[in-house]
Amino acid sequence: MLLIPCPHCGERPENEFSYGGDGTVERPTDPAAVSDADWHAYVYRRANPKGPHVEYWYHQFGCRSWFKVRRDTHTHEILPLEDETS
Amino acid sequence: MSQAFRLSEGGGIDRAQLVTFTFDGRRYQGYAGDTLASALLANGVRLVGRSFKYHRPRGVVGLGSEEPNALVRVGRGGRVTPNLRATQVPIEDGLVAESQNRWPTLDWDLGAINSRFARFLPAGFYYKTFMAPAAWWMTYEKVIRRMAGLGKPPEHEDPDAYEKRHAHVDILIAGGGPAGLAAALAAARNAKETGKRILVADENPAFGGSLLNGPAMIDGRPAAAWVEETVAALQALPNVTLLTRATVFGYYDHDFLTIAEHGTFGAARQRLWKVRAKKVILATGAIERPLAFADNDRPGVMLAGAVRGYLHRYGVRCGDTMAVLTNNDAAYACAAEAKAAGMAVAAIADLRAEPGADALTLAREAGIAVLPGHAVAGVSGTKAVQGVRLRKLNAAGDGFDGPAMRIACDLVAVSGGWTPAVHLHSQAKGKLDWDEDLAAFRPGRRFGANVSAGACNGTLDLAGCLAEGAAAAGGGIDLPATGSDLSGAPHMLWRIPAGRGAKRFVDLQNDVTTSDVALAAREGYRSVEHLKRYTTLGMGTDQGKTSNHHGLALLAGATDRAIPDVGTTTFRPPYTPVTVGLFAGRDKDAFAHPVRRTALHDWHVAQGAPMTDAGLWKRPQAYPRPGESLNDAIRREVLAVRDNVGLVDVTTLGKIDIQGPDAAELLNRMYINAWKKLPVGKGRYGLMLREDGMVWDDGVTMRLAEHHFLMTTTTANAAAVLQQMEFLLQTQWPDLKVFVNSVTEHWFAAAVSGPNARQLLNKLTTDIDMSNDAFPMMAIRQGTVAGLPARVLRISFSGELSYEVNVAADDGVALWQAVLDAGEELDLTVYGTEAMGVLRIEKGHVAGPELDGRTTADDLGLGRMVNANKDCIGKRSLDRPGLNETGRLQLVGLECDDADGRIPFGARIVAEHKDGAQDQLGHVTSIAQSPVLERSIALALVRDGRNRHGEHVYAASPTADGGKGAWARVRVTGPVFFDPEGERLHG
Structure with a gap:
């Protein structure tokens, strides 16, 4: 069971959290101006890397924070977020 | 025969405490401290089980958790546990144990016939059988299941309680043998200043591990005394916790480990420890390997280390006369000690041409014959070993030279070397390295905060185990030691020559x-x-x-x-089997998941209302009167709402409080319709999409103040909607000034519905003007109802004049009683979820069955709600070509042609009434028996349904009526069956 670093509560066990998917996906600010292909990519396409993966977690049974974690999908190591805007 | 194989002295058992137990219905005696295996061996019981496939007679092989054969079913009634290793079951007075996989009896087993047909049961037998015509399998399966398999599961519910504990420790030590105890000593010493928390767990009833299996000296004392002193010293420390009969069975991510502890913990017999450790010291020892020779499965063929263990731990001789087969020095100690204890040792056959010098000396001094370069060529005896044939191996080791020597014996002690127990290291994702000297894998690159010490790390000598254990915990102690555990490198012959047809x-x-x-x-x-x-x-x-x-x-x-190129299978938890009850702990029955009850729960139950689950909520289905059927009750309740007035508990709808200057903007982005111009004191029906354009949730949201809204969600999606709003606010729209919070639990809500609803509420409030002009549809008013502070919403799910009264949850019972009292002279009827469902289907309101994640707003006839002048979640996806083609399933109503007919639940919509394949036009989503229309109606999703109004089609369910199937001819209509103009709710 992972230990997940909540920015508000510190390291807490995984079962207090919900997984929120790829943390690099940003909602287009003007969806009407986005091409069909780009919108399709935003809604459906996700990378499935073996290795570091920036992802969202939600501290559902805690402070309700949504935050990003960089996790190695192979080893489950939690790595430093290289760039908060990534 | 009473404990004929018990030595007159020795062993860690308590000879003052005689224990009586039964095995296969026969009574035996042992001592406190015995395991079932040691007590049976002490009584000379050799045959303890039948094998999985061939039903061959089998006996005890090992000493602990490695035991493959001696699986027993222990206990009675609900306390039965199958597949327990007899080597790990402590005996107690009255213990009932049974052998497994035999019928009718262990001694006379019909399944043993399988042995004769062994050539028809080769590797992959199951898979090959599957390739026969599928129909045959149904026949095979019944027979095979009876013949092959392990223990029977218990027939009754388990009455025992199970506990869970969480521990956060600085050091967890898995295993309390020499390496584990040395590590614990060093860790305790090094933690003296810091008070670091140390947890030591061992799977056996007593600490000591291999130190209990034979004589050794540590720190100038006999090993047993050292163990006792060390355990006592550790027990005295407040920061050290010692667990026995506690198996560290799982090593998970981020140094999270699980321990199954057996014992008595209040009412519980087992306890699951969930441990987060800063550091883990693995001292799990090594497992002795058998050797693959002909008939090596006969009862009486045992691991040499186990034979030695029974001698010293329990004072039990595993036989009268022993032959030894070994490929290393360790078994020599076993032979010498067995002989010293009064057993006869016929010979030691050593696969090596040149056994170790110390081993040979030991054998010579004990007067035991050694046969270098010899192996067991065969075993005589079926239900117990009667003798062995020993032959000299040829130079290549793939055949025999010379004649066979027949030796009479009732015990064959075998040692094929030692395999480090790398299970936990591997579970933690550590790598393994092949060690040629050990002929085994040992821990390589490790992963996680762990270190392996002692035999599990491939270090077999006692002094080395102690030193490694201490070093793993920071060192600082020195434990000189000598032991008789010779451990020369094994000479591996993975397959010992055997005659044709012999089973190895x-x-x-x-x-x-x-x-x-x-x-x-x-x-x-x-x-x-x-x-x-x-x-x-x-x-x-x-x-x-x-x-x-x-x-x-x-x-x-x-x-x-090469062996390392083949590699090992993946080691997964658990190390030894654990019961499901251990994982469930106390989280069963009422504690399996939380139950949500409205303020009126007890009242509903007291009325005898059958309760139904809505997510975690309990809701009343209907309130049948004495002698009234459920269907009659539903019909009565529906008609009361249509003709008079009804009262229903609607607390469970999700409620989200939304506050902040950007609250209206957030709603604009969440819902497909517009919110900024909604006046204070009014509400609006909103529809929410997923980002892929499908309808997700709906509900009425009210504007309480300029910057304050109250959103209602469906009961099912309350938590998910809040989660999604938090996600968007925190990650995508952090600039929006708005807070959201669930207030579902804070409110009790009751809807008063029906033509006389206004008349009823007028009796209960003085400060809210209930007149149609002052309190129009979709308005919200604050004031008092029955003297209680309340919010009153004029909304309708039933299609009738309807008010939803919200009061503080704690006021719920008082409000309900006041409404009942006031309603008495109006003949107020209380109704449940079933009547509510019928009312909403008659009105064509969508609910969960229609919002199935595949319907768009347009599919549901709500396309006009999409506001063209703003974006919202999911709107861009509405341009997808597939959502705008003809042929989509659209919401319609269905009326059964036959007034006495029934539209089957979950029916498919087809054009013709015929057998065989035909195109499916759609499916029924919700059905109701409409008291108003006096017939069966349904909501359905039908291909191009809006163009089919007036058409007749068929609703067919092949599974209805218990598999007989059912048909109904139906007429397609608009989804609103009743009062389509909505005149009643505006009245």
């Missing part, structure tokens, strides 16, 4: 022989994982603790590869 078992538990492995290799199973699945080698309750090694070595030989 690799996996005793699953009846996998050397030929099965060879056959699998011939058939192309090169991967060790495939070998496991194909032959079942390494499966079962022992997961191949004594067999995996041989299996992969033989596979390597058969496929001309």
Whole structure:
């Protein structure tokens, strides 16, 4: 069971959290101006890397924070977020 | 025969405490401190089980958790546990144990006939059988299931309680043998200043591990005394916790480990420890390997270390006369000590041409004959060993030279070397390195905050184990030691020569022989994982603790590869089997998940209302009167709302409080319709999409103040909607100034519905003007109802004039009673979820069955709600071509042609009434027996349904009526069956 670093509560066990998917996906600010292909990519396409993966977690049974974690999908190591805007 | 094989002295048992137990219905006696295995051996019981596939007679092989054969069913009634290892079951007075996999009796077993047909039960037997015509399998399966398998599951519910504990420790030490205890001592010493928390767990009833199996000296004292002193010293420390009969069975991510502890903890007999450790010291020891010779499964063929263990731990001789087969020095100590204890040792056959010098000296001094370069060529005796044939091996080790020597004996002690128990290291994702000297894998690159020490790290000598253990915990202590545990490198002959047709078992538990492995290799199973699945080698309750090694070595030989190139199967938790109850703990029955009850729950139950689940909520279905059927009650309740007035508990709808200057903007982005111009004091029906354009949730949201809204969600999606709003606010729209919070729990809500609803509420409030002009549809008013502070919403799910009264949850009972009292002279009727469902279907309101994640707003006839002048979640996806083509399933109503007919639940919509295949036009989503229309109606999703109004189609369900199937001819209509103009709710 992972230990997940909540920015508000510190390291807490995984079962207090919900997984929120790829943390690099940003909602287009003007969806009407986005091409069909780009919108399709935003809604459906996700990378499935073996290795570091920036992802969202939600501290559902805690402070309700949504935050990003960089996790190695192979080893489950939690790595430093290289760039908060990534 | 009473404990004829018990030595007159020695062993860690309490001879003052005689214990009586039964095995297969026969009474036996042992001592407190015995395991079932040691007590049976003390009583000379050799035959303890039948094997998995061939039903061969089997006896005890090992000493602890590695035992593959001696599986028993222990207990009575609900306390029965199958597949327990007799080597780990402590006996107690009245214990009832049974052997498994035999019928009718252990001694006379019909299944043993399988042995005669062994050539029809080769590796992959199951898979090959599957290739026969499928219909045959149904017949095979019943027979095979009876013949093959392990213990029977219990017939009754388990009455025992199970506990869970969480521990956060600085150091967890798995295993309390020499390495583990040395580590604990060093850790305790080094933590003196810091008070670091140390947890030591051992799977056995007592600490000491291999130190209990034979004489040794540590720190100038006999090992047993050292163990006792060390345990006492550790027990005295407040920061050290010692657990016995506690198996560290799982090593998960981020140094999270699980321990199954057996004992008595209040009412519980087992306890699950969930441990987060800063550091883990693995001191789990090594497992002795058997050797693959002819008939190596006969009762009386045992591991040499186990024979030695029974001698010293329990004072039990495993036989009268012993022959030894070994490939290393360790078994010599066993032979010498057995002889000193009064057993006869016929000979030591050593696969090595040159046994170790110390070992030979030991044998000579004990007067035991050694046969270097010899092996067991065969075993006589079926239900117990009666003798062995020893022969000299040829130079290549693949055949015999010279004649066989027949030796009478009732025990064969076997040692094939030691395999480090790397399970936890591997579970933690550590790598393994092949060690040629050990002929075994040992821990390589590790992963996680762990270190392996002692025999599990491939270090077999006592002084080395102690030093490694201490060093793993920071060192600082020195423990000089001498032991009789000789441990010369094993000379591996993975397959000892045998005559034609002789069975050499690799996996005793699953009846996998050397030929099965060879056959699998011939058939192309090169991967060790495939070998496991194909032959079942390494499966079962022992997961191949004594067999995996041989299996992969033989596979390597058969496929001309080096053993490390073959590798091992993946080690997964649990290390030893654990009961499901352990994981459930107290989280069962009422505690399996939280139950949500409205303020009126007890009242609903007191009325005798059948309760139904809505997510975690309990809701009343209807309130049948004495002698009234459920359907009659629903009909009565519906008609009361249509004709008079009804009252229903609607607390469970999700409520989200939304506050902040950007609250209206957030709603604009969440809902497909517009919110900024909604006046204070009014509400609006909103529809929410997923980002892929499908309808997700709906509900009425009210504007309480300029910057304050109250959103209602469906009961099912309350938590998910809040989560999604938090996600968007925190990650995508952090600039929006708005807070959201769930207030579902804070409110009690009751709807008063029906033509007389206003009249009823007028009796209960003085400060809210209930007139149609002052309190129009979709308005919200604050004031008092029955003297209680309340919010009153004029909304309607039933299609009737309707008010939803919200009061503080604690005021719910008072409000309800006041409404009942006031309603008495109006003949107020209380109604439940079933009537509510009928009312909403008559009105064509969508709910969960229609919002199935595949319907768009347009599919539901709500396309006009999409506001063209703003974006919202999911709106861009509405341009997808597939959502705008003809042929989509659209919401319609269905009326049954036959007034006495029934539209079947979950029916498919088809054009013709005929057998055989035909195109499906859609499906029924919700059905109701409408008291107003006096017939069966339904909502359905039908292809191009809006263009089919007036058409007749069929609703068909092949599974209705218990599989007989049912048809109904129906007319397609608009989804609103009743009062389509909505005149009643505006009245």
